[in-house]
Amino acid sequence: MTTPPPRRGTDTPPEPVNELVQRASHQLTELVRAEMRLAQAELKEKGKRYGKGGGLFGGAGVTGFLTLQALVITAICALAVALPAWSAALIVTALLGLITALLALSGKKEVSRGGPPTPQQTVESVKTDVAEIKESARR
Numbered sequence: 001m002t003t004p005p006p007r008r009g010t011d012t013p014p015e016p017v018n019e020l021v022q023r024a025s026h027q028l029t030e031l032v033r034a035e036m037r038l039a040q041a042e043l044k045e046k047g048k049r050y051g052k053g054g055g056l057f058g059g060a061g062v063t064g065f066l067t068l069q070a071l072v073i074t075a076i077c078a079l080a081v082a083l084p085a086w087s088a089a090l091i092v093t094a095l096l097g098l099i100t101a102l103l104a105l106s107g108k109k110e111v112s113r114g115g116p117p118t119p120q121q122t123v124e125s126v127k128t129d130v131a132e133i134k135e136s137a138r139r
Contacts, residue, residue, distance in 0.1 A: 035129070
C-alpha cells in the first residue's frame with residue numbers, strides 16, 4: 001500500500017527563505033519580461049497607425065498645394081478668358097479640394113485611433129502587478 005504525499009500544513013516544515021526569495025526573483029523576472037513584450041507589441045501597433053496617419057496627412061498637404069495652384073490658374077483663366085476656361089479650372093480646383101479634405105479626415109482618424117503614444121495596456125498591467133505584489137507582501 002502506498003502512502004499519500006504529505007500535505008501542506010502543520011505536518012511539513014515551511015520552505016527555506018532563500019528558496020522563497022529565489023522563486024519570487026524568478027517570477028518577478030518573468031513578469032518584467034512579459035510586460036516588456038507587451039509594451040513592445042503595443043508600441044509597434046501604435047507606430048503603424050501614426051505612420052499611416054502621417055502619410056495621409058502628407059498626401060493631404062500635397063493635394064492642398066495642388067489645390068492652391070489650381071485656384072491660381074482658375075483666377076488667371078477667369079480674368080483672361082470667358083466662362084468655359086475658368087469654369088473648367090474651377091471644377092478641377094473643387095475636385096482637388098475634395099480629395100484634400102478626404103485625405104485630411106482619413107489622416108486625422110488614423111492618428112486619433114492610435115491614441116496617445118504611451119503603451120497604456122502595459123502601464124495598466126504593471127499597476128495591477130504592483131498592487132498584487134504589495135498585497136502578497138502584506139500577507
